[in-house]
Amino acid sequence: MTRDTATNEDEENRTPDEMSLDELREEIQTIDREIVELIAQRTYVADTIAQVKDEQGLPTTDEKQEQQVMDRAGSNAEQFDVDANLVKAIFRLLIELNKVEQRENR
Numbered sequence: 001m002t003r004d005t006a007t008n009e010d011e012e013n014r015t016p017d018e019m020s021l022d023e024l025r026e027e028i029q030t031i032d033r034e035i036v037e038l039i040a041q042r043t044y045v046a047d048t049i050a051q052v053k054d055e056q057g058l059p060t061t062d063e064k065q066e067q068q069v070m071d072r073a074g075s076n077a078e079q080f081d082v083d084a085n086l087v088k089a090i091f092r093l094l095i096e097l098n099k100v101e102q103r104e105n106r
């Protein structure tokens with residue numbers, strides 16, 4: 001193992017308490033980019049679903065599916081000890097944005 005590799009591994013294994021403010025902010029920037037990337041991936045899949053719905057003559061809104069998404073969001077929030085109401089609000093916004101886009105594209 002080279003010195004550079006050992007240094008990188010040491011940096012990666014540090015806890016947030018051992019990181020500087022600048023390092024923590026860099027970590028937030030990385031997480032934010034990953035969140036945006038995941039939103040883009042989710043939007044792409046939602047657009048594909050919209051195409052399938054259109055081809056099959058299905059309505060834009062599927063309340064049962066939306067409820068399942070919200071239930072999963074709440075369960076995932078609890079699993080990661082995050083405020084479930086906040087997570088559900090974010091998912092409600094994502095769902096509404098996808099529905100608006102689906103309606104505009106029909």
